[in-house]
Amino acid sequence: MTAWITTPIERNLLRGALDLERSARGLLPHRLPAWARQQFPDQFLARAEAAPSGVRLAFRTRATAVELDVHPIRTVYRDLPTPADGVYDLHIDGHLAAQTSVPEGDIRTVDMTTLSETLRPGPPGTVRFTGLSAGPKDIEIWLPQNEIVHLLALRTDAPVDAVPDRGRKVWLHHGSSISHGTSADSPSTTWPALAATLGGVELINLGLSGNALLDPFLARVIRDTPADLISVKIGINLVNTDLMRLRAFAPAVHGLLDTIREGHPETPLLLLSPLLCPIQEDTPGPIIVDLDCRPQACFRALGDPTDPTRLTLRVIRDELSRIAEQRAPEDPNLHYLDGRSLYGERDFAELPLPDAVHPDGAAHRRIAEHFAELAFGNGGPFAV
Structure with a gap:
């Protein structure tokens, strides 16, 4: 019979x-601090920031068995395919060693037409990894990137210590659902997580599905968060929500960069434009879900491509390149990277977007490899 040791889940793990919130269901990790969460009423953003993309438990132990009690809340959208249960990735000494899922938890159903929600409560479940080697090792448990997870208890059959600082640089990245990893295979195989591994850095992922929208509070969060490397990927959500017109776009980008520079005046800062997305290269948003697509639902754009005030991906890339060039004389640590160098025409031909917007798992790996080469490689803005 296993002699379990229960370790309190604290910030150091x-x-x-x-941010961490103690709720009725357990300890809830947040990717935006409490003050920022008070500045938006949008439930879509609330769900996105609470979905723990890039969040992981990290500890050192000799344990051969690890259990983590969790209470997940997964979101399903009415009339769309039900997503698979979220995946928990176990890393041992930096390598993916095992994966599992938890079928228990609450189910939140969202009607995309009315935005109404219903919640079906469910019981908590247990993430369980056994048969681990008995020697000392560093363990990371990556939480699912696509569902909210309340943490209840951590049990092991040997004592647990926090992992000491390994001297790695911290990379903070902000982007859309692609950076969030909504369609990736698992939490440690989103493109930012894979790129962080290739670059040998610690990741803070502020990819927020559907919500890379130049919000001022997000700029202040980045400004106030300690980081050695920063990247911001801007564009796709502004186009597919049809949120902003061309007149407002450039000043808003300058405002984002100015605010970040208040807290990180000399930190390498990489401005990333959108990846290739054919349906929005020259057609503005908004986009809608086309339920008649086969074999799965997909997106299509509804905007007027003849309207010169509307944003398209091509317009945004031109503007971001121009802004970076304009600021370069006074900000030598600001860099620009065209997102099509991460996923472009050749990549699309080989690895098309299944729903016309989001890359699949293989494309996430391709994007990560390209980013690691261009950003972390020799001569790159993030070369370590």
Whole structure:
């Protein structure tokens, strides 16, 4: 019979979270601090920031068995395919060693037409990894990137210590659902997580599905968060929500960069434009879900491509390149990278977007490899 040791889950065992909330269901990691969460009423953003993309438990132990009690809340959208249960990735000494899922938890159903929600409560479940080697090792448990997870208890059959600082640089990245990893295979195989591994850095992922929208509070969060490397990927959500017109776009980008520079005046800062997305290269948003697509639902754009005030991906890339060039004389640590160098025409031909917007798992790996080469490689802005 296993002699379990229960270790309190405290901040020193968590990475990638900016805040922790003690709720009725357990300890809830947040990727935005409490003051920022008070500045938006949008439930879509609330769900996105609480979905723990890039958040992982990290500890050192000799344990051969690890259990983590959790209470997940997964979101399903009415009339769309039900997503698979979220995946928990176990890393041992930096390598993916095992994966599992928890079928228990609450189910939140969202009607995309009315935005109404219903919640079906469910019981908590247990993440369980056994048969681990008995020697000392560093363990990371990556939480699912696509569902909210309340943490209840951590049990092991040997004592647990926090992992000491390994001297790695901290990379903070902000982007859309692609950076969030909504369609990735698992939490440690989103493109930012894979790129962080290739670059040998610690990741803080502020990819927020559907919500990379130049919000001022997000700029202040980045400004106030300690980081050695920063990247911001801007564009796709502004186009597919049809949130902003061309007149407002450039000043808003300058405002984002100015605010970040208040807290990080000389930190390498990489401005990333959108990846290739054919349906929005020259057609503005908004986008809608086309339920008649086969074999799965997909997106299509509804905007007027003849309207010169509307944002498209091509317009945004031109503007971001121009802004970076304009600021370069006074900000030598600001860099620009065209997102099509991460996923472009050749990549699309080989690895098309299954729903016309989001890359699949293989494309996430391709994007990570390209980013690691261009950002972390020799001569790159993030070369370590």
